[in-house]
Amino acid sequence: MAAKQEDKPPLLALVGPTATGKSDLALVVAQQIKAEIICADSAQIYRRLDIGTAKPTAREQGLAPHHLFDLVDPDCSFSAASYQKAATAAIDAIQQRGRLPILVGGTGLYFQTVTDAYAFGSEGKDQNVRDHLYREAEEKGLQTLYRQLTENDPAAAVKIHPNDRRRIIRALEFITMEGRPISEQVIQTKKNDQPYNLIVFGLSMPRPELYRRIEKRVDQMLQRGFLEEVKALLKAGYAPGCPGLNILGYRQLTAYLSGEMGWEETVEEIKKQTRRLAKRQMTWFRRDPRIIWLEIKDKEELSAPAEIICRQVKEKLAVQANNII
Structure with missing residues (x-):
């Protein structure tokens, strides 16, 4: 017999588009209850990527325990399956300490791999195959590998830029190891078997205000170095082109430093692509009926939404919450 929802381990999540103040609000909530924060942002897992990812500062991370930030080096790939494994371990450890884990971030796939217990198939990885493909790219040119990908997996090729070395090689590595196109790799979920007693809040705001914040934040990031x-x-x-430098903002600034773009064009491109990211994130999360939406009107005034979250955590997580509120 499946466990009742209220009998499952408790988990709180804060999600939503970039620049809505998820990290700031999570910190306020974590200090009001016995909670620890877990990163659910595919950019903030990278070491040395601090300013451009709006990663919580060392001071902020000292105010409440933070997990899965600075997890891998910029030249390392990190799959959704790897994230699921790391996040699940962090959640279990936090719960064993009698504290509430808070999953915080805007990477929808990371959020769903954990809350929906995604079951991943083989990752189709082999270091020797990967090294061979990198050597082939150096000797024959990346376009040769891209043509191979187009012939063997046209569905994947149309989604990958011809200059994206990492993704081209990853797709060919998968084909070599699995004998099938990477576009056919289907992530299957364990339907109706959610592992946690979940309560999830989404942060939103009117689009004009969100876009204004995005532009202001990009300017502040550049001012901060x-x-x-x-x-x-x-x-x-x-x-x-390594994973870390292929992240939004880092990719454009790398292009600027190589002379591919002018400064004003670079700044505007970062802002434009960040707006597009926010729109995609909102589209992703709006599909999830579990999310309780909170409209954030003033990023500096977080006491009201924090109070709503803490109250609903106590009500919805019932007896479990009595030990942490």
Whole structure:
């Protein structure tokens, strides 16, 4: 017999588009209850990517326990399956300490791999195959590999830029190991078997206000040294196009430093792509009927939404919450 929802381990989540103040609100909530924060942001898992990912500062992370930030180096790939494993372990450890885990971020796939217990098939990985493909790209050119991908998996090829070395090689590696196109890899969920007693809040705001915040935040990141952060990564030997430098903002600034774009064009491109990201994130999360939406009107005034969250956590997580509120 399946466990009743209220008998499952409790989990709180804060999701929504970028620049809505999820990290700030999570910190306020975590300090009001016995809670620990878990990153659900595919950019903030990278070490040395701080300013451009709006990662919580060392001071902020010292105010409440934070997990899965600074998890991997910028030149390392990190799959959704790997995230699920790391996040599940963090959640279990936090719950064993008698505290409430708070999953915080805007990466919808990360959120769903955990809350919907996605079951992943083989990842189709092999370091020797990958190394061979990288050598082939150097010797024959990346376009040769892209043509191979187009012939063997046209559905994947149309979604991958011809200059995206990492994704082209990953797709060919999967084909080599699995004998089938990576576009056919289907993530299957365990229907009606959610592992947690979940309560999830989504943060939203009127689109004009959100876009204004995005533009202001990009300007602030640049003032705080975003470009210098990218220069430091390149100086440390991280190649343009590696996973970390392929992230929004880092990709555009790398192109600027290589002379591919002018400064004003670069800044506007970062803002434009961030607006598009926010729109995609909202579209993703709006499909989830479990989410309780809160409209954030003033990022500086978080006591009201924090109070709503803490009250509903106590009500919906019932007896479990009595130990943490």
